[in-house]
Amino acid sequence: MTLPDPQFGEKLITLMAALVLVLQIAMAGHRWLVTNIRIFALQSFLLAAIAATIAWFNHAPHLYLPALLTLALKGVIVPRLLERVVERVGIRQEIEPLINQPLSALLAGGLTLLGYVVAESFQRPEGSPSPESLGRNTLAVAISLFLIGFFMMINRRKAVTQVLGLLSLENGLFLAAISLTYGFPLIVDLGVFFDVLIAVMVLGILVHRIREAFDSMDVSKLDRLRG
């Protein structure tokens, strides 16, 4: 079979990374829970795709497994879980976030900028297609994803959206992982995925319990422990 052209692959990846970023910003701005979850699922699909692309174009076959896992885990299972929780709770719309949409969109933009600033500080890589070159373009995206996800967690009141923020933040991590270093050594990757799965379950249980205890999912109501 013909040797795939790394340059093309890189362009492709950069494009998809940009899309992921756009989705992230959209998620930060959007108020509908279910929509957020769907956006997250879509994002995860794209990440899986990126992983596969890298695996294909850069001869990193061990990346296929992470790609599959992401697809399965973050693309399908987790969104299912979350949607079920949301349905059980019966709230569809996030009540007013702490910072209103325009401002939070603006902040998301700012955070993206910061991501680029940080990535800038890495020296220009030598030699064209290599983790470095790929890294420089995607690292910025990864950091931005991370920061925006973080920002979402601060900005949203609902327990579910905080979980969602955490997950999208980890998506940023995943992007960095696959693009910077073609992922971790395999066993580490597995460990990470395992942990993420457990974490989601744990958080899910907590959300469930909180809803029972406080009959609400508004985490800003959790303020009894002070001082």
Place this chain on the structure above:
Amino acid sequence: MTAWLFPALTQMALIMAIAPLTGGVMKTLKARLQTRRGPGVLQPYRDLYKLVRKGMVRPDTASWLFPAAPYVLFLSALLAGLMIPMVAADAPLSLFGGVLAVVYLLGLGRFFLALGGLDTGSSFGGLGSSREMTISALAEPAMMLAIFTVAIGVGSTNLSVVAHTALGQSWRFFAPSQMLAFAALLIVLIAETGRIPVDNPATHLELTMIHEAMILEYSGPYLALIEWGAWIKQLILMTLLVNTFFPFGLSPGWAVGSGLLVSLAWYLLKLLLLSGVIVVIETTNAKMRLFRVPELLSVAFVLGALALVSTFLFAA
């Protein structure tokens, strides 16, 4: 041995003899100034004789401290008397202690007398002790400043040294520091010996008594000791004053002979003059309220401080 034994004995005898006389003289002078005849200068001796022969009543509330106090008072006063130059510039026991020792010995006597006053359990005793201690305490800094002024001028707290130096340079009294110090010490003297305007030795009006209230319960020989001790204390302070500031007539040593008699004459004359001054002050002033006394003593303190400052302001 004899070198200091003779002076000691002589001075002791002189002190014990002259102390009551001074009291009598002052009484008489005062009486004359108030155009009374007065009891006569020998009255104190008669009082002592009478008291010593009387029996004594001891309050049932008192402990062993009550009788102990007169002894301590008398002894400390007597010992202090041996440390000051009187007729000769060399005090007999000057090596036993200087002016500080004198001050503190008098303090010792006062301490025990005040305890004796409290020991009776009557409110007069307590009142007297309280006031006595207060006034003497407030008099202390002024006295110390004046003493310091003198001592700094001489560079010693040893009274004999002070006297010798003073003899050396007569008329140094007209140094402002000396005048001020003298004034300060005079006020202290009046306060310490309980004379008008601070206290009235003649009164027995309950609320105004200080010294008299303290010794109200004493009688007979004990009272005699206390009175005598008080006179000795007064004599000591007056002697300090006259011999420190007007040293003329002091015989340098204890060489037996007419020199001593002359200086004794000088000494008596100076005492007479000083008592005259005190009596004049007494008769021309009214006794002041207890809580005005601190103001008087603060004046003394200021005088002392000025004296001190002037020692190096006007130092040639």
Place this chain on the structure above:
Amino acid sequence: MGALLTSIQLLYGALAAYGCGAAASLLATRGQWGRLGSLGFPLCGALLGIAASLSSLLQGSVHIAGAASGIPLLDYTLRLDPLSALFCLALSILACAISIYSFGYMADLEPRKFAILAFFYNVLLLSLTLVFTASNVFFFLIVWEVMAGSAYCLVSFDHHKEETRQAGILFLLMSHAGTALLLVGFLALATATGSLDFAAFHHAGARLPELQGSALLLLFLIGFGVKAGIIPVHIWLPAAHPVAPSNISALMSGILIKTGIYGIVRVFFDFFDVVPVWTGTLVLVVGVTSALLGVLYALMEHDLKRLLAYHSIENIGIILIGLGSALLFQAFGHPNLAALALVAALYHTLNHALFKGLLFLGAGSVLHRAHTRNMEEMGGLIRCMPFTAFAFLIGAVAISGLPPLNGFVSEWLTYQALLAGFGATSSLVRVMFPVTGALLALTAALAAACFVKAFGIAFLALPRSREAAEAREASGSMRAGMGVLVAACFALGLGATWIVPLFDAITQQALGVRVSSALITADGWSLIAGGARAGAVSTAAMAAALVLLAPIPALLALGWRRSAARTVGPTWDCGLPGLTAANEYTATAFSKPLRMVFSALYQPRREIQADFEVSPYYPTAIRFESEIQPTFEKRFYDPLLAGILRVAARMRAIQAGSVHAYLAYIFVALILLLLFGVRA
């Protein structure tokens, strides 16, 4: 003794004895032997300590010994030099007396409490000895804090009382704050010298830059001053000393506060060679302030032990006056005068340890028998507790600085130093000396007044309460304990000329001069200061003269006519039926004139409430209430504390419970670090 064993061996013996005492006191719950050991061992330890310190003082020798923990920098170094030895001497004499006293004092404690008290008593003695001999920053700080800790446990001994708990905490906090200052100071020195050993600090201060040196001196002055109880960092002292068991109060007031003095001497004369003039001036001023305010506050007390505690502040002030003058003399280059002043200060340190210990033991006996610290409920004790009364009287005479006892000697030396100061120093400083002298005189006189009040109200006249009337004389061992200190007071008073040479080794070490030869007359009877034409004093001769003159008044009073009737009659009661304790002058009344005179300082508050039936001129009952304002607590410490707590309470808003806020903190930290960290 010194020949048989070196002083350091004796010191080891003492330390070991204290250790055994601590061990034994843990067994004290099991019967008599434990009790015996837990007080007998410290007694032996004290005797060994006396031997050790005396031999070191006489030989003027310096012994160093030590052990290294496996950890670098953390060594346990001991050094017994003359300065340490002097303080050890004071400690050991006091410990000797207190241990004897405690046999009786602690006899009726229940086993558990006895064990606790005895244990910490031994630990305190051990740590005190080590504080005076530790010669390494690490070791010194350890024993310093152990001392504070055990003292805290002892102060809080009766912790069921709120007052006691408060006092204990206050003590521990202030002491620890002081230690913090010391830690910084020591470490700064250590950084400058590159060693933690005191030996390396010798005159190291001179090598520091001017500003840093001054800052360090200030740190040390405050840090040690807290323990010494100098004004204005004294407030723990009148709170803690009264509530502790009395034998412990004696130890604390006698020697624990002296650790502060030790530290100041050690730092100012050993670590620093010549200190700037302002330091000496500051010490002098602090000394005068502490002395005067201390005695003034003491005058207003009618709690016997609080009164004594305030007098500790006063005496610390007097000691500091000596030290301050010594520092100034150093600064102006008069080592001999500095030595004189230093001797005065150290002599007074020794004296105060003894007579203050004595007074507290006396107060302890009273508290033990009459069950009150309030003087207004005492009175007449001299009849039922004659020996205690006598001992207390001796202590009172001594602390009032009256001849011929020891207090007089050290105050006399202090006066001589101050007198010399006028000539020896320059322009403005010179005025301070005579003024200080005057204020010192005022302090002494007020102290005398205060102790006339204390002794007169507590021991003389009629008992003011039933307990006081029924009080019994203290037990034999308690009397013995006090007796030791009475003897010591006489010894140090009359034997001044034999004591002064003990300080030679110290002045030699600190200032390089020996002054005893210049201070003692050839015949060895009198002390003289300032050369041939100087002031001289001889307490021994005074005492002798007093005895010799005694027959004269005796003859007058008794010899004249034996047949003279000596009757016992009632005191004059203004004709009212019968004199009762209610007629007596109270402590409050006694100090009233001074309260009026110094009302500016006290700001007294009085409240008189008379209920009457017919007319206000015939009241049936009068309630009189008078209190003075504790200025420092009210004006400085309370606002400070309130301020700190207010700020702290505000800051708790950080932890308001909102998970969003918590996340935001992290987020901000992340962004800041990304912005500044990565590009850097």
Place this chain on the structure above:
Amino acid sequence: MILLLLLLVPFAAGVASWFARRLASMEAINLAAFGLTAILALGLAAQVLHEGAVSTFGGILYADALSALVVGLTALVALLSGVYAVGYLRHDRSSGVFDDDPHGAPPEAKLRMYYALTPFFVAAMMLVALANNLGVMWVAIEATTLASVFLVTFYGRATSLEAAWKYAIIGGVGLSMALFGTLVTYYSARRLPGADTFSGLNWSMLAAHAGQLDKTGMRLAFILILLGYGTKAGIAPMHTWKPDAYSEAPVPSAAILSSAMLNCALYGLIRNFALADRCLGGGFAPRLLILFGVLSMGLSVPFVLVQTNFRRLLAYHTIDHTGIMVLALGVGGPIGTLGLMLHMTYHTIAKSLLFLCAGNVFQHYRTDVFHDIKEGVIRAMPLTGAIFLMATLAIVGMPPFSLFQSEFLIVNAAFLGGHTLAGVLFVLFGTGVFAGAVLHVGKLVLGPSPAFPAPAPPRPWRNSALVVLGAFLIGIAFWLPAPLLALIRGAAQVVGGQ
């Protein structure tokens, strides 16, 4: 082999007690497992002392003196808190704490949860200390969080849910930062030989070639790691979850959280710091650490001063001490690192002891609010009271207790290293914390006798744990066993890189 057993024993114990039927057997399993772990830990320490660093499976598991120290401390705390837990939970059960469960779950279920999760928790901590690969280490630390979340919710109160939520969310964010950091470390190590193999993320390998790492990358990595593992360790301002979690978790778990797990988080930080510092040199990483250390100390002061709840008080103490250790790491140098290791050891003992004492008080009075307890604890519970006071004095650095030694070394190192300001602030904040702690605990422990004294029930399990730890605390104050000291110095050298 020991390394593997150290992981397997507690893990197996966890599984076993999950399926165990009777309560007694759960307790037995736990105790046996922790006892065995402790022995193994001793064995490991001996081995490391004897033949230096050991590793198995081609370096997957790796143990040098530092790991051995952390393992040993973890084992010690696990064992003693395990012993304590038996008495503690039995008392809870008998006093009917579990009866009012919102889900009506039987007490056994709760106890099973405890006895199963704790061994997992311990196993995860062991893995943290033994993993050579930084990625695996991260996985292990995340695992500790996940294992302990349900220990925090153990009592199922609303407040414990709240605490658990904050713990999980904040911990999750923190750990994802740490993962990012690890990732960037891996990225900066790409040029090293064998970077793409599994061992590319092995600490030993990275440490060996620290010089060749990508500087910019390491800088970014260290920032993320510091914030990440810092969150887990509770460095201010990432400390906020701590007081909640500690005061809601059952006391034995709180003891483990506040001592052993803190050590693990710091362990992660230390390993990564060693890399960053050797790679970057200069003052970058140390200065950051000192900054955060001082910040943590300062931030804990007001909360200690005005604290109403003694379990939260202890939590803020832990924050203070985390700050101290981070500062020590930043100050560095042979003295500073030695001080750090000593402090880690001493603090582990003292802090777990304090929590156990607090547990006794809490169960006796059924409150952890100071002013609800009117009498002097030492009257009602002499042993607990005395040890509580002693341990408090120890934890605030009062001699003769050994925390003074370590803190003294650290301040000294700060001064010697020229960080005078940090040193002074250290002392200042230390005094503040001292004031708060002594004030509160002094008032709690001392005081009048109980109004109507009730004879306290015997607490064989709980008090034995107390006594053992107390004995440790006093013992090491005066005599630090040579092997332990050697281990500690070895650990210090691992950090220093000699």
